[in-house]
Amino acid sequence: MPDTQTPGLTAAEVAQRVADGRVNTLPSRSGRTVGQIVRDNVFTRINAILAVLLVVVLTTGSWINAAFGLLIIANSAIGIIQELRAKQTLDSLAVVGEAQPLVHRAEGAQRLPREQVVLDDIIELAPGDQVVVDGEIISADYLEVDESLLTGEADPEAKHVGDSVMSGSFTVAGSGLYRATKVGADAYAAQLAAEASKFTLVHSELQAGINKILRFITWLLIPVGLATIVVQLTLPGVAWNDALLGMAGALVPMVPEGLVLITSMAFALGVIRLGRQKVLVQELAAIEGLARVDVVCADKTGTLTEQGMRCQRIIPLAETPEPAVHNVLANLMAADPHPNASLTAIGDAVGEPSQRWTPTQRAPFTSAKKWSGVEFEGQGSWVLGAPDILATGAVASQAEELASGGLRVLLLGKSDTVTGENAPGGVEAVALVGLEQRVRPDARATLEYFRDQDVTVKVISGDNARSVGAVTSALGVITGDPVDARTLDTPEKLSEAVADHNVFGRVTPDQKRAMVIALQQRGHTVAMTGDGVNDVLALKDADLGVAMGSGAPATRAVAKIVLLDDRFATLPSVVGEGRRVLGNIERVANLFLTKTVYSAILALLVVLWRVPFPFLPIHVTITGWFTIGIPAFLLSLAPNNERARPGFVQRVMRIGLPAGGIVAVTTFVTYLILGGGHHLGTPESTQVSTATLACLIVGATWVLSVVARPYQWSRIALVAAAYAAYVAIFLMPWTAHLFQLDTSNSAMMSTGLVMGLVAAVLVEASWWIRAKVFGAPARLWAPRDAATTPEGGSPAQG
Incomplete structure (x- = not known):
C-alpha cells in the first residue's frame, strides 16, 4: 500500500x-497570446497588398474609390474578434476538462x-x-x-x-x-x-489545399499585375490619376482578401459552437477530422451504456454459503485503494466485510489479464475477473448464458496464487457476479444517425463478446454476430475481421490499437471513443480521438476532442459541425477562386489589347459585396452535412476556372462591343463602364447561384437578394451618383444585360458538363427534410 x-x-x-x-x-x-492574435491578423500579406493599393488610390484624391481599404479593417477586426472568442471558449473549457x-x-x-x-x-x-x-x-x-x-x-x-x-x-x-x-x-x-490543449491549425488537407490555391493565385497576380501596371501607366492620352485608378481597379479584385479570413473564422466559430455543447476541441485541425470520419470505433462501457453499474445478482457455486461469498467480495473491495467501477458496484451491494481480513499480496486489475486478486493472511488467495479467462466447463457455460442477457459477468474464485508468472494458477469457482449496465437512452438515436450518414460504427469492448452482442442487439442498429477477439491471433485474421464485422468482445488494448490501424490501412478515417486507460493507445493512433470528460486523465490528455458532459449523443452534432465547416469552406473557396480567375483574365485581356481598364476600384468593390463577400459569410454559417472527400483543390478548380474564364471573356467582349477605350474622359466612358459592369455582375451572381446548390429556399433568397441589391444600386439616383454609374444609355445597358445572360447560360452549361465529365451528382434541390437534417454542399457537387 x-x-x-x-x-x-x-x-x-x-x-x-x-x-x-x-x-x-x-x-x-x-497557443497564442492576445498580442500575437492581433499582430497575426493585422500584419498579413493580403492586408499589405491592399494597403499599398490604398495609398496609390488616395494619391489620386478619389476617396470613394478607396472604399476597398475598409477591407483591411474588416479583415483584421473580424479575424481578431472571432479568434479571441474562440480562445476564451477554449481556455474556459480547458480548465474544466484538464x-x-x-x-x-x-x-x-x-x-x-x-x-x-x-x-x-x-x-x-x-x-x-x-x-x-x-x-x-x-x-x-x-x-x-x-x-x-x-x-x-x-x-x-x-x-x-x-x-x-x-x-x-x-x-x-x-x-x-x-x-x-x-x-x-x-x-x-x-x-x-x-x-493536448493547444489551439493550432496543424497540417491538414484543407490547409494544404488552400495554400495551393493561394500559390496559384500568386503566380497569376505577379505577372498580370506587373503587365497591368506598365500598360495602364503608358497608355496615350490617359491622365496619370485615371491610369492609377485603372491599375488599382485591375489588381484589387485579384487579391483573395476573404478566403483566409472566412476559413479561420469558420474554424473559430466551430470551436465556439462546440464549446456551447460542452465539447472541448483540443486541436483546431480536429474539426477537419470530424468531417472526414467514416468509421467510429466505440467502447461499450461508458459510451453505449451509462457510466455506473449495479450488482444485479450474486450466484454462489459449489454450495458456498451466500454470507461467506459476500464477506470475500467485501474484503476484496476493502483491500483495493482504487477500486474500478465493477468492484465499486459490488461493494455497494455487499457492504462492509463481516470479518476483516489482512491482505498480504495483491494483483491489481489490468485490461490485458482481465482479473484482479488478493492474498489474505490465513485465508488464501482470491481472484475476481472474467469467467472465460478463469474458468472452463459448466461454470464458463453458465457465465456465458448470463452474459447473453446483457449482464457483465465476473467470477469469484479461490486460486493458487495472485503473484508470479503462473498466477493465478488453478482456480476453484466460488460464485458468479452479474452486473447490470443500463443502455444510454439516446444510444439508439445516435447509432441511427451514423447509419443514415454512411458512418460505420464498430463496438470494440474488453467485455465478454456475448454480453457486448446482447447490448448491440437490443439497440437493433448494429448488425452482425459478435466476435471474440481472442480468436484473432494473427494480424491477418484481425484485419479481415475488423473489415467484415462490427461487434467485438474481449479486445485487449493492443488489439484496439491494431484494429484502428487496420481500418486506416484500408483507407478509412477513424474516430475512436473511450474513457478508460485501456483506450489510450487506440485514441492516440486514431485520426480523431474522442474522450469522455469523466474518463481517465490519460485519455483526456491524448484525445483531440473531449465530451465534457460524457454524452455519446453529442457526437452527431460534433461530426455535423465538422462537416458544416469543411463543406462550407469549400463552397466559399469556389466563389473566391472564380473572382480571382475572372479578374486576372480580364486584366490580361486588357494588357493584350492595350486598352484602359474598364472599371474603377469602387466598381470592383461593389461587385464583391453581393457576389462574394456577404454571400460567402452567410454560406460559411449554413448547415452542411456531406462527408468530406479527398480532392478539395481539384473540385474547386473544376468550378472556379471555367466559370471565371466565362465571366472574364464575356465581360471583355461586352467592353469591346461598346467601344471600350474610345470614349476616354467623356460621359460615354462612364456609360460603357456601367454596361460592362452589368454584364460582369449578372455572370458573377449566376456563379453564386451555382455554388449555392443544392437549393433551399434560403439560398434562393440569397441569390435573389444579391440581384435585387444590384438593381437598386444601379437604378437609385443617389447610389448611381455615389458609385459613378450611368444607366441612361438604354442601348448600351441592353447589350450589357444580354451579354450577362450569355455568361449565365455558359456558366450553367459548364456546371452540367462538369457533372457529366467528372461523375458528380448535379443536384438542384436539397432533400425535403433538409430543415431538420443538415445537408450537402460543394462536396456533393463534385
Missing part, C-alpha cells in the same frame, strides 16, 4: 520554489492544476492517471506505468521505489507516490501536456 502519510512541502517551501521559478510553467492553452494531479503537501492532499506543481512536490498516482512531470518513485503498490507514448515500448513497466517516471506516461495498474524532479520546460515530455 502506498504511504499516503508521506509529508509534502510546506506552504513556505512552495512559496520559495514559486519565487525561484521552479514551477511547472506550461505554454498558453490556446486533469488535476493529487498533490501531497504538509497541509494535506489536494488536487491542483498542473501549473501549480512545483519542484519536489509529492504526487499520487492511481490507475488512469497521467504522469504530469518527471519524478522519482518514493512509494509503490504494484505500480505499473505505460510509457509507450514516449518510448514505443508496448508492455507496461513495473515501477518500484527509486525508479524514475517520465511526464507523458500513464498508470495502468496499482498506485504509488512520486517526487517531482523536473518541472516545466525541463520535463521529458513537457510539450505533450501543452499540445
